Amino acid sequence: MRDRATQTRQCECETMAASQPVGPRDRGVGSPGALHWLPAGKTAAVCFSVDDIHPATSQDSYEAGGDLAAGGLGRLSRLQMRHPYLKATLCVTPDWRLNSLVPRAGLLRHLPWVRRRAHWTRLRPSGHFRIDRYPEFVSYLNSLERCEIVLHGLSHAHAGPQIAVEFQDESEQECIGIVQRGLDIFHAARIRFVPGFVPPAWNAPPALIAALDRLEFQFLASARDVLTPVSPHAVANMSGLKAVSLIYPQMVGTHELVHLSCNFQATSSADRALQILSLGGVLHVKAHIFKSAGNYLMLDGLDELYCNYLDLLFTQLHRSFGSRLWWAHLSEVATRMRGGV
Numbered sequence: 001m002r003d004r005a006t007q008t009r010q011c012e013c014e015t016m017a018a019s020q021p022v023g024p025r026d027r028g029v030g031s032p033g034a035l036h037w038l039p040a041g042k043t044a045a046v047c048f049s050v051d052d053i054h055p056a057t058s059q060d061s062y063e064a065g066g067d068l069a070a071g072g073l074g075r076l077s078r079l080q081m082r083h084p085y086l087k088a089t090l091c092v093t094p095d096w097r098l099n100s101l102v103p104r105a106g107l108l109r110h111l112p113w114v115r116r117r118a119h120w121t122r123l124r125p126s127g128h129f130r131i132d133r134y135p136e137f138v139s140y141l142n143s144l145e146r147c148e149i150v151l152h153g154l155s156h157a158h159a160g161p162q163i164a165v166e167f168q169d170e171s172e173q174e175c176i177g178i179v180q181r182g183l184d185i186f187h188a189a190r191i192r193f194v195p196g197f198v199p200p201a202w203n204a205p206p207a208l209i210a211a212l213d214r215l216e217f218q219f220l221a222s223a224r225d226v227l228t229p230v231s232p233h234a235v236a237n238m239s240g241l242k243a244v245s246l247i248y249p250q251m252v253g254t255h256e257l258v259h260l261s262c263n264f265q266a267t268s269s270a271d272r273a274l275q276i277l278s279l280g281g282v283l284h285v286k287a288h289i290f291k292s293a294g295n296y297l298m299l300d301g302l303d304e305l306y307c308n309y310l311d312l313l314f315t316q317l318h319r320s321f322g323s324r325l326w327w328a329h330l331s332e333v334a335t336r337m338r339g340g341v
């Protein structure tokens with residue numbers, strides 16, 4: 001898996017994402033002693049989240065859930081059938097617009113004023129993949145057992161070279177407007193969702209965190225770091241938020257917004273998972289619903305190969321930790337971290 005994965009291209013939209021420090025208003029750094037969020041009898045947690053789910057089918061540029069059981073969501077369900085304890089957080093984009101994941105602005109990139117204001121890739125018209133126009137897709141998502149749904153941006157698109165980084169230099173009020181539009185579409189679609197947010201391409205600038213606070217979100221998963229060595233005091237230093245705990249949930253923002261870092265993907269070793277769980281952390285496994293879009297490859301795309309790897313990994317974790325392991329939704333960890341049960 002590692003050899004194969006390293007031959008693929010890293011996700012440009014992720015590596016280009018401007019990472020942000022946590023900022024002076026953030027608090028509640030995770031520590032090995034702060035394990036009050038674990039239920040009685042549990043010593044560590046496993047979470048699994050899948051990004052970029054929207055109604056595109058295999059007849060479109062890439063299948064992102066629209067083929068229902070015949071596509072990526074079917075592979076997820078089969079994985080969950082083999083592991084009846086496995087829960088998944090589905091990160092759904094309400095009005096996906098990226099028709100290609102490869103930036104190509106041509107001459108535009110050489111014009112200083114235009115380069116940041118023009119879209120560097122092909123976009124679908126606004127509303128084309130708006131989920132309230134796909135009732136069968138929404139109904140299917142709502143029917144999935146052991147799956148929760150969170151907001152994954154609004155359109156997953158932005159003008160300028162960072163084509164998939166939806167939140168960049170917007171003001172807090174602009175962030176509120178974008179997130180609220182996504183919530184409005186979720187409500188119109190009658191999709192069942194929980195108050196969490198996974199920002200497109202990981203990036204959560206302070207204005208977005210403030211907006212999520214204002215909108216009373218309960219949790220955020222921004223940082224992704226699959227390289228920093230695991231230790232009790234390790235902090236994320238790759239994509240998205242930096243200086244947040246790599247393996248423990250912690251509070252960010254000014255209210256009760258819980259942050260959970262992603263620390264594992266298809267290119268990670270089983271030893272990394274065992275180290276995180278041995279330290280009483282949250283093993284947060286990431287996948288993307290599609291593997292490829294044209295010549296663009298996702299390292300952690302949920303193809304059969306990654307499913308097979310996760311099948312072996314989850315079997316090993318279950319054998320190693322047994323009932324001590326808490327297979328949880330992100331929202332369940334956040335709820336307990338905030339003092340709920």
Ligand SMILES: [Zn+2]
Nearest residue numbers: 051052200201
């Ligand atoms: Zn995404």
